Amino acid sequence: xxxxxxLITGASRGLGxxxxxxxxxxxxxxxxxxxxxxxxxxxxxxxxQQTGVRATMLQLDVSDSASFAAFVTRLGDTLEQxxxxxxxxxxxxxxxxxxxxxxxxTSEAQFDxxxxxxxxGPFFLTQRLLPLLADGGRIVNISTGLTRFALPGYAAYAxxxxxxxxxxxxxxxELGARGIRVNILAPGAIETDFGGGVVRDNQQVNxxxxxxxxxxxxxxxDDIGAAIALLLEDGNGWITGQRLEVxxxxxx
Numbered sequence: 001x002x003x004x005x006x007l008i009t010g011a012s013r014g015l016g017x018x019x020x021x022x023x024x025x026x027x028x029x030x031x032x033x034x035x036x037x038x039x040x041x042x043x044x045x046x047x048x049q050q051t052g053v054r055a056t057m058l059q060l061d062v063s064d065s066a067s068f069a070a071f072v073t074r075l076g077d078t079l080e081q082x083x084x085x086x087x088x089x090x091x092x093x094x095x096x097x098x099x100x101x102x103x104x105x106t107s108e109a110q111f112d113x114x115x116x117x118x119x120x121g122p123f124f125l126t127q128r129l130l131p132l133l134a135d136g137g138r139i140v141n142i143s144t145g146l147t148r149f150a151l152p153g154y155a156a157y158a159x160x161x162x163x164x165x166x167x168x169x170x171x172x173x174e175l176g177a178r179g180i181r182v183n184i185l186a187p188g189a190i191e192t193d194f195g196g197g198v199v200r201d202n203q204q205v206n207x208x209x210x211x212x213x214x215x216x217x218x219x220x221x222d223d224i225g226a227a228i229a230l231l232l233e234d235g236n237g238w239i240t241g242q243r244l245e246v247x248x249x250x251x252x
Contacts, residue, residue: 003053005029005079005088006232007129009062009122010095012041015142015190018225019092020044024053026229029083031075033060033095056082062095062121063113068128076132087134090232093122093141103155111156118160123167136179138232141168143186143243149251161186165243172241181240183231188247190219214249223248 006023010016011032020030030048034041034057041057048055056078060071079085096118099110122141133139143165146158168184175182189209209218227246230236 002085003027003029004090005031005083005085006090006092007031007033007075007088008092008094009033009060009125010035012037012044012057015187015221015224016092016094017044018221019094019228020048020055020225022222022225022229023090023232024048024051024055026233027053028090028232029053030055031078031083031088032057033062035059035061035095054083060095062125063116065116065120065124068125071125072128072132075129079132087132087137088129089134089137091126091129091133091137091139092228093126093139095121096142099157100153101156102153106156114156114160118157119163119167122164126171130175133180137181139171139175139180139182140228140231141171141182141184143184145186145188145245145247145250147186148245168243169241176240181237183239183242183244185224185228185231186243186245186247187224188213188219188245188250190221190224209250212251213247214252217248219246219248 006028008016008020008030011020011030012034016032020032024030030053032041032044045055045057058074058078061067099114101110126139141164143161144158146154147162147165165184168182172182206218210216224246227244231244
């Protein structure tokens with residue numbers, strides 16, 4: 001039986017790394033991308049290989065859409081040479097950055113950086129990857145709980161993720177003829193180094209979030225990795241065009 005292959009952007013750390021670990025535990029081969037820390041990325045790939053799957057990492061700057069054509073060519077070569085396949089089964093558009101700046105103080109440069117990484121990047125990268133995504137494949141985009149509830153300082157970030165939620169529905173509609181399911185997962189506050197590690201490292205912030213979450217704690221990276229793996233499982237083939245919030249019940 002041919003093993004499935006997942007491409008995960010931003011897989012060398014944080015939620016992308018934990019997603020890779022959960023998929024590898026299910027026997028899914030991994031191609032991850034990283035931005036700049038090659039040694040860190042290779043260490044993650046080596047650890048995944050120890051579980052018995054094939055895994056590799058490719059450099060990609062998701063903010064640079066002009067580089068996507070060359071990346072897709074490199075990805076196609078990697079699929080054939082290292083995995084003996086010509087197509088992927090899963091795409092997880094995970095790579096991103098955070099920004100916590102009041103609306104009144106957000107600069108155009110900050111806005112444009114978020115736009116390129118959080119919306120333009122996944123839009124055109126997914127478009128370029130369509131020939132390499134198998135019919136019946138699956139795409140998981142990443143949003144945020146901040147599109148449902150509003151916290152000061154996240155206007156630009158949440159606006160980009162709101163656009164990704166709309167895009168997800170259109171992708172599901174337009175790619176459905178190929179049997180491709182497209183969903184978007186919206187994490188709540190998670191203990192990672194994202195946004196400077198504020199949720200993980202600031203006890204006051206951590207306590208505030210826990211107090212406003214039904215399960216009385218902040219999220220952990222494994223919570224998100226497990227949920228993404230769940231969306232990609234074969235038994236969930238009738239789910240498409242949906243937003244799944246994984247927040248432990250924040251601000252219910």
